Amino acid sequence: MIINNHPFAVNAKGHLEIGGMDSTILAEKYGTPLYVYDVSIIRENCQSFVNAFEELGIQAQVAYASKAFSSVAMLQVIKQEKLSLDVVSEGELYTALKAGFPTEKIHLHGNNKSYDELLMAIENSVGCIVVDNFYEISLIEKILQNRNDEINVLIRVTPGVKSNTHQYIMTGNEDSKFGFSLQNGQAEQAFLQLSEHRQIHVKGLHCHIGSQIFETDRYEKTINLLFETISNWKTNYLFEPDVLNVGGGFGIRYTEKDEPLDLQEYVHSITKAIKEHADSIDIPMPEIWIEPGRSIAGNAGITLYTVGSIKQIPGIRTYLSIDGGMTDNIRPALYQAEYEGVLANKADAETVNNGSIAGKCCESGDMLIWDLPLPEVESGDMLAVFATGAYGYSMANHYNRFPNPAVVFVENGIDRLVVKRETYQDVSRNDLSYE
Numbered sequence: 482m483i484i485n486n487h488p489f490a491v492n493a494k495g496h497l498e499i500g501g502m503d504s505t506i507l508a509e510k511y512g513t514p515l516y517v518y519d520v521s522i523i524r525e526n527c528q529s530f531v532n533a534f535e536e537l538g539i540q541a542q543v544a545y546a547s548k549a550f551s552s553v554a555m556l557q558v559i560k561q562e563k564l565s566l567d568v569v570s571e572g573e574l575y576t577a578l579k580a581g582f583p584t585e586k587i588h589l590h591g592n593n594k595s596y597d598e599l600l601m602a603i604e605n606s607v608g609c610i611v612v613d614n615f616y617e618i619s620l621i622e623k624i625l626q627n628r629n630d631e632i633n634v635l636i637r638v639t640p641g642v643k644s645n646t647h648q649y650i651m652t653g654n655e656d657s658k659f660g661f662s663l664q665n666g667q668a669e670q671a672f673l674q675l676s677e678h679r680q681i682h683v684k685g686l687h688c689h690i691g692s693q694i695f696e697t698d699r700y701e702k703t704i705n706l707l708f709e710t711i712s713n714w715k716t717n718y719l720f721e722p723d724v725l726n727v728g729g730g731f732g733i734r735y736t737e738k739d740e741p742l743d744l745q746e747y748v749h750s751i752t753k754a755i756k757e758h759a760d761s762i763d764i765p766m767p768e769i770w771i772e773p774g775r776s777i778a779g780n781a782g783i784t785l786y787t788v789g790s791i792k793q794i795p796g797i798r799t800y801l802s803i804d805g806g807m808t809d810n811i812r813p814a815l816y817q818a819e820y821e822g823v824l825a826n827k828a829d830a831e832t833v834n835n836g837s838i839a840g841k842c843c844e845s846g847d848m849l850i851w852d853l854p855l856p857e858v859e860s861g862d863m864l865a866v867f868a869t870g871a872y873g874y875s876m877a878n879h880y881n882r883f884p885n886p887a888v889v890f891v892e893n894g895i896d897r898l899v900v901k902r903e904t905y906q907d908v909s910r911n912d913l914s915y916e
């Protein structure tokens with residue numbers, strides 16, 4: 482049975498199941514708050530993208546955007562599914578190396594890569610550096626001066642497309658901290674500078690217009706703009722890209738308001754648009770690279786909490802406080818993101834009232850869900866919040882010195898702890914005494 486359009490079942494005891502396991506048993510075994518992933522859903526999401534390209538006979542790389550959720554176990558699953566990997570920092574690169582990820586399939590991103598980050602990437606022969614700005618070019622040139630390495634780069638461009646999403650997760654517009662503008666000539670200047678360097682191979686262009694996007698026409702519009710540039714560069718510099726990377730951003734279902742497309746639909750429309758343009762300017766079909774994060778990890782994860790204090794304000798609202806909140810999921814506070822949830826131990830009980838789910842932090846904005854329809858709630862009940870697999874754990878923080886939760890993977894009815902719960906020692910690990 483699918484519950485509320487989220488891919489989880491309810492068992493005979495009326496408990497929420499994830500990956501064939503009773504979620505209340507997981508909560509008892511590992512404690513709450515707890516992130517739980519159904520690994521089979523992660524794998525299905527990976528395969529949806531990979532198979533869609535394969536069926537079209539298109540050369541492609543599907544790079545998991547590891548910022549959505551990075552841990553050694555997660556990246557090992559991604560490696561098993563034969564995807565590539567997008568990393569944005571030394572920490573993400575370090576995690577990828579720790580997971581044994583093939584370095585030639587790693588792409589390094591970032592709008593302010595440091596000398597050390599770039600050096601680490603070059604020393605480890607990553608497959609590609611997505612160059613973002615002129616300062617970065619100068620750092621790469623400096624590193625290559627003393628080395629014989631040759632590197633592949635993509636040029637990250639901002640095509641000037643506004644995506645229909647929250648301002649904080651919009652990245653392809655002209656007024657953005659990311660990438661070289663196509664409009665004002667900076668992308669062309671970067672292209673010329675990079676192309677002159679004998680150790681740098683410009684493989685193509687990269688752009689990412691934003692996140693949680695439901696319309697394929699945004700990608701089509703972006704591809705139109707990219708090809709205006711490619712066509713000019715072909716005429717002026719005989720440029721034919723080997724690769725076009727159109728980023729990630731494919732939307733998922735958080736609440737009933739979201740109507741996600743099948744992942745294949747994005748692949749089909751991106752491929753069609755690129756093919757038509759490549760044919761029209763008579764260049765070989767480039768490899769298509771995409772970078773999904775949320776659409777791989779998001780719907781595979783849930784967070785389990787225990788309900789504590791219940792505060793009823795007659796005629797106004799009932800606040801149900803849980804043992805986590807904005808420290809393990811900052812998205813509602815940061816982007817007014819909305820979620821759905823159920824009581825995991827009463828998953829099939831009839832809903833009778835609305836309850837608003839409050840986090841534990843000393844912050845009025847620490848609210849996870851407003852007015853969630855729920856059955857009769859008692860302290861000690863267990864709340865499951867759906868679709869928290871992306872940008873939940875990875876954006877966790879230590880506000881009020883809360884330790885980060887544990888992460889458990891479940892597959893074929895077997896559960897495995899993949900990230901340990903932090904302890905108070907972990908939280909104060911770097912504190913030094915001043916006495």
Ligand SMILES: Cc1ncc(COP(=O)(O)O)c(C=O)c1O
Binds near residue numbers: 546689692693729772
């Ligand atoms: C460059 C880049 N690629 C890929 C992604 C992944 O996006 P999403 O998780 O929405 O697929 C992001 C995040 O928005 C990004 O900035």
Ligand SMILES: N[C@@H](CCCC[NH3+])C(=O)O
Binds near residue numbers: 548650692812871872
């Ligand atoms: N962290 C954001 C997505 C943007 C990430 C990368 N550009 C979110 O939770 O929705």
